[in-house]
Amino acid sequence: MAVTDTTLPEQAAAGEAVGSPATAGEFEELVGTGDHTSLGRLFLGFSLLLLTVGLAIRLLVGLDLATDNGVLGSYVSMVDVSSLVALVLLGVLPALIGLALIIVPLQVGSPSVAFPRAAALSLWTWAISAGLFIASIALDGGVAGGDYDAASLGNISMGVMMASLGLASVCIATTVITHRPAGLTLARVPLFSWSMLVAAPIWIATFAAATAHVVLGHVAADSAPGLADNFANGLAWMLRGPAVYMLAIPVLGIAGDAVAHATHRALRNYGVFQGLIAAFGVLSFGAWAQGPRSVNTFVWALWALAAALPVLGMLGGLAESMRYGRPAASPGMVGSLLALVVLLGGILVGALMALDTAGSGTLFDFGAVLLGPAQSVFVVAAVIVGLVAGQAHWSGQVWGAVAKSRTVAGAGTLVALGGVLLAGIMAVDVFLIANDTDAAVFVGIVATVGALLMVLGVLGALAASLSAARASFEGDGPAEVDTDGMTLEWQVPWPAVAAQRTAELPAEITSPYPLLEDEEEA
Amino acid sequence: MTSPTIVVPHHTAPRRRELLIGTALATSGVVMLLLTLVGAYVGARNAAGADWLAANAIPLTQPNMQMFGLALSVVTMQWAVYSINNDDRTNTYVALGATLLLGAAFVNQTIFLWKFVGITGDQLEGPLFYTVTGGHVAMVLAAMLYVLFVAFRALGGQYSSRNPDGIAAAAVLWDAAVAVYAVIWVAVYIMK
Numbered sequence: 151m152a153v154t155d156t157t158l159p160e161q162a163a164a165g166e167a168v169g170s171p172a173t174a175g176e177f178e179e180l181v182g183t184g185d186h187t188s189l190g191r192l193f194l195g196f197s198l199l200l201l202t203v204g205l206a207i208r209l210l211v212g213l214d215l216a217t218d219n220g221v222l223g224s225y226v227s228m229v230d231v232s233s234l235v236a237l238v239l240l241g242v243l244p245a246l247i248g249l250a251l252i253i254v255p256l257q258v259g260s261p262s263v264a265f266p267r268a269a270a271l272s273l274w275t276w277a278i279s280a281g282l283f284i285a286s287i288a289l290d291g292g293v294a295g296g297d298y299d300a301a302s303l304g305n306i307s308m309g310v311m312m313a314s315l316g317l318a319s320v321c322i323a324t325t326v327i328t329h330r331p332a333g334l335t336l337a338r339v340p341l342f343s344w345s346m347l348v349a350a351p352i353w354i355a356t357f358a359a360a361t362a363h364v365v366l367g368h369v370a371a372d373s374a375p376g377l378a379d380n381f382a383n384g385l386a387w388m389l390r391g392p393a394v395y396m397l398a399i400p401v402l403g404i405a406g407d408a409v410a411h412a413t414h415r416a417l418r419n420y421g422v423f424q425g426l427i428a429a430f431g432v433l434s435f436g437a438w439a440q441g442p443r444s445v446n447t448f449v450w451a452l453w454a455l456a457a458a459l460p461v462l463g464m465l466g467g468l469a470e471s472m473r474y475g476r477p478a479a480s481p482g483m484v485g486s487l488l489a490l491v492v493l494l495g496g497i498l499v500g501a502l503m504a505l506d507t508a509g510s511g512t513l514f515d516f517g518a519v520l521l522g523p524a525q526s527v528f529v530v531a532a533v534i535v536g537l538v539a540g541q542a543h544w545s546g547q548v549w550g551a552v553a554k555s556r557t558v559a560g561a562g563t564l565v566a567l568g569g570v571l572l573a574g575i576m577a578v579d580v581f582l583i584a585n586d587t588d589a590a591v592f593v594g595i596v597a598t599v600g601a602l603l604m605v606l607g608v609l610g611a612l613a614a615s616l617s618a619a620r621a622s623f624e625g626d627g628p629a630e631v632d633t634d635g636m637t638l639e640w641q642v643p644w645p646a647v648a649a650q651r652t653a654e655l656p657a658e659i660t661s662p663y664p665l666l667e668d669e670e671e672a
Numbered sequence: 673m674t675s676p677t678i679v680v681p682h683h684t685a686p687r688r689r690e691l692l693i694g695t696a697l698a699t700s701g702v703v704m705l706l707l708t709l710v711g712a713y714v715g716a717r718n719a720a721g722a723d724w725l726a727a728n729a730i731p732l733t734q735p736n737m738q739m740f741g742l743a744l745s746v747v748t749m750q751w752a753v754y755s756i757n758n759d760d761r762t763n764t765y766v767a768l769g770a771t772l773l774l775g776a777a778f779v780n781q782t783i784f785l786w787k788f789v790g791i792t793g794d795q796l797e798g799p800l801f802y803t804v805t806g807g808h809v810a811m812v813l814a815a816m817l818y819v820l821f822v823a824f825r826a827l828g829g830q831y832s833s834r835n836p837d838g839i840a841a842a843a844v845l846w847d848a849a850v851a852v853y854a855v856i857w858v859a860v861y862i863m864k
C-alpha cells in the first residue's frame with residue numbers, strides 16, 4: 151500500500167480506481183510504502199545485511215591482532231570502536247524495530263502502525279545515514295577516525311541514525327498504547343509488544359541524550375582528535391552497562407511469547423512477567439551514568455549487579471511454565487532461551503566491570519580495560535540470537551512460511567558460540583597478553599573465529615528467511631495460519647500484508663491469549 | 673500498459689489520543705536532548721571556574737521577562753485546550769493567537785539577548801551557550817509551527833470537543849518547552 155493511495159475498498163473490489171489509476175511501479179511502491187509489514191521487512195532485510203558488514207569489520211580487527219597489526223595498520227582503533235557502533239545502530243537495533251513494525255500491530259489487532267508516514271521516513275532516513283556511516287568508516291572517519299571531514303560525516307550520520315530509530319520507536323510505542331481493541335488492556339498485551347512498549351521510551355531517551363553529544367561534537371570539536379574525545383567522553387557510555395542492556399529488552403518479550411506458544415498454555419502470573427520486563431527496562435536506562443565520575447559509584451555497581459535479577463526471574467518463570475506445559479521444542483523457543491543465557495553472560499561481565507571499577511586498588515582491581523567492549527559484544531550476540539529466534543517464531547507472518555528448523559537452529563548456535571568466543575577472549579585478552587606477548591596471535595585467532603562464526607550465523611538466518619520467503623512466493627496463495635497460535639497475530643493469513651487483512655477480531659478479549667480462549671470455548 | 677489497482681483498508685477516523693501520545697513520546701526525546709545539553713553546560717562551567725563568562729555580563733531583565741512571558745503562554749495554551757473541549761471556537765483561535773504572540777516575543781527577546789551579551793563562537797563558553805539557548809529557541813519555534821498547524825486545522829473544523837487531540841498535543845510540546853526554559857533560566861541565567 152502506498153501512503154498516498156486513496157482507492158476505496160468497494161471500488162477496489164469492483165476493479166475500479168479513484169481518479170487517475172495507480173501507475174506506481176514496483177520500485178515506487180517499495181519506496182512509497184506505508185504498509186507496516188513492508189516497512190518492517192525492509193528494516194529487517196537491510197539491518198541483517200548491515201549486521202554482516204559490522205561483524206565482518208570485527209573480523210578484520212581480529213585478523214589484525216593475529217597478524218601483529220598487519221591488516222588495518224593505523225586504522226585499527228577507529229575500526230575497532232566504529233564496528234561496535236555499527237553492530238548496534240546498523241544491525242541489532244533496526245532489526246528489532248523491523249520485527250516490531252511487523253509483529254506489534256498484528257499482536258494488538260491493528261490494521262496499521264501509528265503514523266505510517268513517520269515510520270517510512272524513519273526507515274529511509276536510517277538507511278541513507280547508515281550508508282553514509284559506512285562510507286565515513288571507509289574514509290578513516292567513523293567515530294574515532296583521523297580524517298576530520300570523514301569523522302564529521304560519521305558523527306552526523308550517527309546522530310541521524312539515532313534520531314530516525316527514535317522516531318520509529320515513537321510509532322511502535324504509540325501503536326501499543328492507542329491501537330488496542332476494546333478488552334485488550336495493557337495488562338493483556340502480548341509480551342513482545344509489552345517489551346517494545348518498555349523499550350521504546352528508553353531508546354528514545356537514550357538516543358536523545360546521545361544525540362545531544364553528537365550536536366556538541368559537531369559544534370564544539372574542530373578537529374578529528376576533538377571528535378574522538380567527544381565520542382569517548384560523551385557517547386561511549388551507550389555501549390556499556392547499564393545502557394547497552396536496553397538492546398535486549400525485546401528479547402525477553404520474544405522468549406515469553408515463544409515459550410507460551412511452544413507449551414500452548416497461558417503463562418501463569420502474567421503480570422509478574424510484565425513486571426520483570428519493566429524492571430529490566432528500568433535497569434537498562436543508563437543516561438544517568440554518562441561521565442567517568444558516575445561510573446565509579448556504589449549505585450552504578452548495584453545497578454550492574456541488579457540487572458541480572460529480572461533475567462534470572464524470567465528464565466525461572468519460563469522454566470516453570472515449560473515444566474507444566476510439555477513444550478514442543480521449536481527454534482523460536484530454544485533460541486530465545488539461549489539468548490537469555492548469553493545475555494546473562496553479558497550481565498556477568500558487567501558485574502565484573504563494576505567490581506573492577508569500584509574495587510580499584512583492592513582485591514577486585516582486575517585492570518581489564520576491555521570488559522566494556524566485551525560486554526557490548528555479549529549483549530549484541532544475545533540480541534542476534536534472540537532475533538534469529540524471533541524471526542523463526544514469527545516466520546509465517548514475516549516471510550510467509552515456516553523457516554527451516556535446522557538452518558535456524560544452526561544459525562542461532564553459530565551466533566551464540568561466536569559471540570561467547572569473541573566476547574570471552576576480549577574479556578581476558580589483557581591478562582593473556584600481559585603474561586605472554588605471543589598470546590596476541592592466539593587472541594587474534596580466537597577473535598577472528600568468533601566473528602566468523604557470527605557472520606556465518608547471520609548469513610544462515612538470512613538464508614532461512616529467504617528460503618521461507620521463496621517457499622511462500624512459490625506457493626499458491628496465502629499459507630494457512632498456525633492453529634496453535636494464542637495471540638492475535640496468529641489469525642492473519644501468511645505472509646502478513648496490511649491490505650489483505652481480513653480476520654475479524656474476537657468479540658470479547660478477556661485475557662492475554664484471546665485465540666486460546668476462543669479455542670477453549672469452541 | 674496495465675497498472676495494478678492497490679487495495680487499501682477502510683479509511684477510519686483518527687484514533688483517539690494517537691497524536692497526543694505520539695507527540696508526548698517525541699517531546700520526551702527533545703526534552704532529554706536539551707537537558708543533556710544543559711548538563712554539559714553546567715559541567716563545563718564548573719570545570720572552568722571563575723573564567724566562565726568573565727568577559728561578558730548576562731543581564732537578568734530579559735531572561736526574567738522571557739520566563740514570565742512563557743509562564744503566561746502556558747495559561748493561554750491551556751485556555752485553547754479548554755475552549756476546544758467546550759466547542760468554543762472563537763476563544764480557541766484567540767488563545768492560540770495569544771500563545772503564538774508570546775512565543776514570538778520570546779524569540780525576539782532571545783535574539784536581543786544574544787546581541788546584547790555578545791558572546792562569540794571562539795570563546796570557551798560560546799559553543800555551549802549558543803547550543804543550549806539556540807536549541808531551546810529551535811524547540812520553541814517548532815512548538816510555534818505546531819500551534820500554527822493545529823490552528824489552521826481547527827479553522828478547517830477538524831478539532832472539536834469530540835476530537836481535541838491536535839490542540840492538546842500542541843499543548844504538550846508547548847508546556848514542555850516552557851518547562852525546559854525554566855531549567856535554562858535557573859541553570860544558565862540565574863546561576864551563571
